[in-house]
Amino acid sequence: MAVKNIEAILNLLASTYPHAHCELNYKNPFELLVATILSAQATDQKVNQITAKLFAQYPNPSKMLELTPSELENKIRSIGLFRTKAKNILATCKLLINDYDGEVPQTMDQLVKMPGVGRKTASVVLANAFGVPAFPVDTHVLRVAKRLGLTTENNPLKVEKDLTSLISEKLWIATHHRLIFHGRRLCSARKPQCNNCPLAIHCPTRGNDTF
DNA sequence: AACTCGGGGCA
DNA sequence: TGCCCAGAGTT
The missing domain is CATH 1.10.340.30 (Hypothetical protein; domain 2)
Structure with missing residues (x-):
């Protein structure tokens, strides 16, 4: 699917969550x-x-x-x-x-x-x-991607296909982490804080927490 | 598609 | 207290 504001959305995610990363501790x-x-x-x-x-x-x-x-x-x-x-x-x-x-x-x-x-x-x-290109889709990614209009699917595999076709391969994992951070901080499942959201201007569902 | 697992987090 | 959850597996 085509998303007109995809570059703006990715740039805002990058500037809002520059240090988003895997928070699990591991050595191998x-x-x-x-x-x-x-x-x-x-x-x-x-x-x-x-x-x-x-x-x-x-x-x-x-x-x-x-x-x-x-x-x-x-x-x-x-x-x-x-x-x-x-x-x-x-x-x-x-x-x-x-x-x-x-x-x-x-x-x-x-x-x-x-x-x-x-x-x-x-x-x-x-x-x-x-370092193998992959785009993990969990419930945060599912919810946030749908709210941002990056997909209209509900099935995780279909959402993954939408996101991986929409976003350049080298940004997959970084974008995954940024969507997670965003989903926890502002774009929460209940009572998303659209008033404080830097992505709101590009978000087709801003103010609507029913997604 | 609708369960089950399960202690924790959070209203 | 009573939901819901940073999934996966089974029916």
């Missing part, structure tokens, strides 16, 4: 993969306070597999969905060791086969850990 692709699995429906802040201790003791798949499911559950219990996430993380570690020599693969097809890894998580790992 494996840590980012685990942290991103943990981040589903949880804040990066909560994930970081868990992974700080976890990664110090279990920095790779084989170390992580020294933990039983219930032991790992107890270490991540302070965030939600802990049983599912513990099971998925351990299953993913086994897959990494069995099929990838303990390394994190660098393609979307391989990553989304991992338990607990969907397209959003895979995109985060590809873009942030490997």
Whole structure:
């Protein structure tokens, strides 16, 4: 789809959020993969306070597999969905060791086969850990992109197609992070602060919080 | 498309 | 208190 103000919107996002970045703490692709699995429906802040201790003791798949499911559950219990996430993380570690020599693969097809890894998580790992062009679409991106008129779709994959065709490849991950920051600060799900929004002049839905 | 998982965040 | 959530998987 064509968006007349796309350049202006991208420039305003860049100037408003010049330092937007991945807020998950990690030192290697494996840590980012685990942290991103943990981040589903949880804040990066909560994930970081868990992974700080976890990664110090279990920095790779084989170390992580020294933990039983219930032991790992107890270490991540302070965030939600802990049983599912513990099971998925351990299953993913086994897959990494069995099929990838303990390394994190660098393609979307391989990553989304991992338990607990969907397209959003895979995109985060590809873009942030490997510099592979990818555009993670989460609920913030979904909501903000739709409000800004960058897409009319509701399906995350279709939204991703719209955004990646609309925006130059080298700006994908930066724009992703800027949309996240914007979605948390001003363009929140409830009561968006359109009065203080520097993008309002270009926003077709400004003042309308029903999107 | 509509569930389920789940403790935390926030009104 | 009672919603909703920085997704993914199953039905």
